[in-house]
Amino acid sequence: MSELELRQTRVAASADHLEARGRRFPLPSTLLAGAFVIFLGVSTVFPALVWTQEPNAIEATEAFEAPSLAHWFGTDESGRDVYSRVIAGTGTSLLIGVSATSIGLLLGLVLGVLASFGGRVLDFGVNRVIEVMFAFPGLLLALLVIVVYGPGPVTATVAVGLSTAPGYARIIRSRLLSIRSSHYVEAARVLGHPASAILARHVLPNALLPIFVLATLGVGQAIVWASALSYLGLGAQPPAAEWGAMLAAGRTYLAGAWWLTVFPGLMIVATTIATTVLGRALVRHGSGQR
Amino acid sequence: MSDNTSAARAAARPPLVDVRGLRVAFGSHEVVHGVSLRVTAGECVAIVGESGSGKSVTARALLGLAGTGARVGSDRLEVLGRELGDASERAWQQIRGRGIGLVLQDALVSLDPLRPIGREIDDALRIHGRMAPSARRSRVLDLLERVGMPDPPAAARRRSGELSGGLRQRALIASALALDPPLLIADEPTTALDVSVQARILALLADIRSAGTGLLLISHDLAVVGRLADRILVMRGGEVVEEGTTDQVLGSPSEPYTRALIAAVPADRPRGTALSRGARTGPAPASPSADVLPRNRRGDAPLLRLDEVSKSFSAPTGRLRAVDGVSLEIHRGETLGLVGESGSGKTTVARLALALAIPDSGTVLLDGTPWSALPERDRRPARSRIGAIYQDALSSFDPRWTVARILADARGLRVPRRDRNGSATGIADLLDSVGLDASVAGRRPLTLSGGQRQRVAIARALAAEPELLICDEPVSALDVTIQAQILDLLDRLQRERGLALLFISHDLGVVQHMSDRVAVMRSGRIIESGTAEAVFTRPQHPYTVQLLADSPRLAHRPA
Numbered sequence: 145m146s147e148l149e150l151r152q153t154r155v156a157a158s159a160d161h162l163e164a165r166g167r168r169f170p171l172p173s174t175l176l177a178g179a180f181v182i183f184l185g186v187s188t189v190f191p192a193l194v195w196t197q198e199p200n201a202i203e204a205t206e207a208f209e210a211p212s213l214a215h216w217f218g219t220d221e222s223g224r225d226v227y228s229r230v231i232a233g234t235g236t237s238l239l240i241g242v243s244a245t246s247i248g249l250l251l252g253l254v255l256g257v258l259a260s261f262g263g264r265v266l267d268f269g270v271n272r273v274i275e276v277m278f279a280f281p282g283l284l285l286a287l288l289v290i291v292v293y294g295p296g297p298v299t300a301t302v303a304v305g306l307s308t309a310p311g312y313a314r315i316i317r318s319r320l321l322s323i324r325s326s327h328y329v330e331a332a333r334v335l336g337h338p339a340s341a342i343l344a345r346h347v348l349p350n351a352l353l354p355i356f357v358l359a360t361l362g363v364g365q366a367i368v369w370a371s372a373l374s375y376l377g378l379g380a381q382p383p384a385a386e387w388g389a390m391l392a393a394g395r396t397y398l399a400g401a402w403w404l405t406v407f408p409g410l411m412i413v414a415t416t417i418a419t420t421v422l423g424r425a426l427v428r429h430g431s432g433q434r
Numbered sequence: 435m436s437d438n439t440s441a442a443r444a445a446a447r448p449p450l451v452d453v454r455g456l457r458v459a460f461g462s463h464e465v466v467h468g469v470s471l472r473v474t475a476g477e478c479v480a481i482v483g484e485s486g487s488g489k490s491v492t493a494r495a496l497l498g499l500a501g502t503g504a505r506v507g508s509d510r511l512e513v514l515g516r517e518l519g520d521a522s523e524r525a526w527q528q529i530r531g532r533g534i535g536l537v538l539q540d541a542l543v544s545l546d547p548l549r550p551i552g553r554e555i556d557d558a559l560r561i562h563g564r565m566a567p568s569a570r571r572s573r574v575l576d577l578l579e580r581v582g583m584p585d586p587p588a589a590a591r592r593r594s595g596e597l598s599g600g601l602r603q604r605a606l607i608a609s610a611l612a613l614d615p616p617l618l619i620a621d622e623p624t625t626a627l628d629v630s631v632q633a634r635i636l637a638l639l640a641d642i643r644s645a646g647t648g649l650l651l652i653s654h655d656l657a658v659v660g661r662l663a664d665r666i667l668v669m670r671g672g673e674v675v676e677e678g679t680t681d682q683v684l685g686s687p688s689e690p691y692t693r694a695l696i697a698a699v700p701a702d703r704p705r706g707t708a709l710s711r712g713a714r715t716g717p718a719p720a721s722p723s724a725d726v727l728p729r730n731r732r733g734d735a736p737l738l739r740l741d742e743v744s745k746s747f748s749a750p751t752g753r754l755r756a757v758d759g760v761s762l763e764i765h766r767g768e769t770l771g772l773v774g775e776s777g778s779g780k781t782t783v784a785r786l787a788l789a790l791a792i793p794d795s796g797t798v799l800l801d802g803t804p805w806s807a808l809p810e811r812d813r814r815p816a817r818s819r820i821g822a823i824y825q826d827a828l829s830s831f832d833p834r835w836t837v838a839r840i841l842a843d844a845r846g847l848r849v850p851r852r853d854r855n856g857s858a859t860g861i862a863d864l865l866d867s868v869g870l871d872a873s874v875a876g877r878r879p880l881t882l883s884g885g886q887r888q889r890v891a892i893a894r895a896l897a898a899e900p901e902l903l904i905c906d907e908p909v910s911a912l913d914v915t916i917q918a919q920i921l922d923l924l925d926r927l928q929r930e931r932g933l934a935l936l937f938i939s940h941d942l943g944v945v946q947h948m949s950d951r952v953a954v955m956r957s958g959r960i961i962e963s964g965t966a967e968a969v970f971t972r973p974q975h976p977y978t979v980q981l982l983a984d985s986p987r988l989a990h991r992p993a
Binding site: 326327328330331332333334335336337338345346349350353 | 788790814815816817818820821822824826829830831832833834843844894898
């Protein structure tokens with residue numbers, strides 16, 4: 145082996161070492177995001193474990209109390225504990241976010257696969273459908289669904305899911321098209337692998353893995369949209385402790401009791417950030433970078 | 435070509451650039467360790483070295499463009515008589531363009547894709563000078579004329595994406611010459627170009643030098659540099675290991691490294707001679723001819739046969755006949771070289787042979803049985819008989835997969851998760867056969883060097899135990915020394931396994947070194963074919979003659 149090769153091998157060996165280390169130790173931000181998502185999970189499944197009192201327990205004498213040791217996030221106009229209500233709302237908000245994203249992703253996947261595998265005519269048709277859906281602002285499309293089917297958490301979820309679908313469809317379509325014509329798919333064909341194996345081993349994983357991060361981003365986005373609908377009174381209805389509905393209820397007292405809106409808002413932000421950070425970490429893990 | 439008198443004349447003139455002990459470091463890592471060089475007017479100095487040798491960083495340091503975070507130190511850094519050792523960014527800006535012009539390898543990324551090239555060139559004039567708009571306009575046309583651009587007024591209105599590679603490179607040179615700099619730095623100016631275009635660009639650079647401009651040429655290829663340079667500096671690991679006139683360096687190199695670089699140039703090297711040092715050559719053949727002849731068992735049916743094959747694609751200008759009535763035969767154990775410039779249809783021939791494209795007319799036969807005419811379902815089981823490697827090995831690997839998984843997949847195996855070095859699945863043996871360590875198995879191709887990636891690609895092709903290997907520009911993206919290693923590897927594997935190779939390249943030197951028989955393609959047709967010896971020593975077609983004349987080769991080799 146020439147000296148040059150030796151040098152390359154040495155450099156490569158240290159890169160290998162780095163790669164192995166990266167796999168063993170996740171970044172601190174990933175750990176933090178993971179911890180927060182676990183906390184959200186516990187709040188969803190066993191909210192009673194983490195809340196400090198009944199979320200709908202009314203205590204008129206303790207109305208509008210600022211955050212304190214007794215009430216971490218303060219109390220609202222009926223003396224209900226805001227922290228406990230935020231915890232109680234986690235399940236609803238997450239459910240809306242995750243289901244809406246799933247609906248959007250699933251619909252996007254169907255449209256994207258139809259467009260990229262269905263031949264020219266179908267591709268043309270699907271593309272026009274996507275364009276028409278794009279032409280409506282997302283929230284307007286959601287409002288349309290709600291006008292037809294009436295307000296409520298389920299309609300809000302479906303509405304948000306529908307309005308995110310064209311974006312996913314377009315990305316999935318272009319990913320599938322570019323991967324199908326990639327050199328590595330061609331190399332697999334040359335090796336004589338059957339089309340089904342190529343689809344399962346190369347095309348779908350490479351197309352869908354990046355979509356997965358996008359979806360984690362989408363969960364946060366969907367929660368924000370669903371909250372917006374609830375804020376407008378078109379999603380979850382009070383007294384349900386959904387984050388968007390809490391924001392809506394707190395807006396009347398914005399000047400005097402900032403904690404009514406700030407803490408549910410912070411939860412939305414934190415959830416969005418945590419799911420995004422975690423999604424990116426998963427993709428890095430999948431592609432072998434740190 | 436240089437001679438001693440021109441070198442002596444050059445030494446008498448005041449230098450355009452005089453650098454002593456140039457050091458460039460990134461953080462604590464020094465990449466250039468005390469390089470000294472001088473370029474005088476009308477002289478061409480070449481810096482030759484592999485990627486990572488520090489040659490480009492050295493050239494950029496002369497422009498004050500070593501990069502962010504670079505620390506540049508020197509005993510003397512004199513450009514056009516001004517000491518610029520610790521010059522401000524402002525002082526450098528005055529030197530760039532006006533004092534030194536820069537031509538980069540990839541004109542497509544060096545020119546703004548959204549602006550006509552006339553405006554790109556005009557920019558340099560506008561920013562640095564006080565010429566009237568009409569004077570600038572005629573100057574732009576003059577410049578385009580000077581670099582040999584056909585129809586300058588029309589070309590000035592085109593965007594870089596609308597020009598061919600060669601014309602784009604000319605436009606880039608025109609913009610570098612806009613302010614008449616006394617010195618032009620050209621960093622791999624012809625590396626991505628076809629041989630005939632390369633020859634024309636080199637001729638253009640030679641003209642510019644004759645007009646009195648100093649030229650600093652950076653390249654990894656001694657054969658390219660040999661045509662133009664008066665003096666050559668060989669760089670390795672950030673140091674100049676050898677320096678001298680072109681005749682000295684190419685004719686009687688004193689350093690083993692220089693000799694290795696010269697040996698790596700494949701042109702005019704007989705088939706079967708090792709190009710790289712320490713190459714594992716197989717059992718040495720009794721004599722070269724005895725090695726070549728028995729492999730061409732002419733009596734046998736050809737392994738692959740293309741019979742009057744045509745293929746066309748729809749293009750904006752109508753149907754494009756990419757391949758037009760091509761007939762080829764490849765026999766077991768032989769190498770058929772396919773030469774041609776970009777757009778000549780070489781790659782389409784490869785795709786037809788691999789049955790990735792189906793001919794519009796004509797047939798492809800594998801071992802005397804239908805190949806292109808089969809439905810895909812029937813062809814699939816036989817696909818493993820033909821393997822392929824490509825120019826860009828990295829893009830031919832699934833980015834998520836490790837080397838072990840890539841190779842196991844090619845063998846039709848599943849890799850156990852624990853089997854990181856691939857010992858259980860015979861992957862270590864496969865890696866060993868292409869000269870890679872078993873530790874590579876757990877890595878992803880992204881973390882490998884270009885040469886290592888191509889070795890993995892070859893290992894993958896071999897995993898399916900093919901009889902024919904289709905190599906589409908397999909070494910075009912590699913440095914000369916790495917290219918030499920890969921060519922030696924292919925040669926050894928062919929010897930050991932009796933592989934047939936369809937070797938496609940635009941590089942005549944490489945094809946000459948690798949091939950038993952050669953076919954020359956142009957505009958979708960084969961215009962000449964025959965044994966490598968016949969085609970390269972007695973070319974019949976004028977186009978082949980021209981290609982051979984344009985192809986860079988070393989004028990003299992050390993004994």
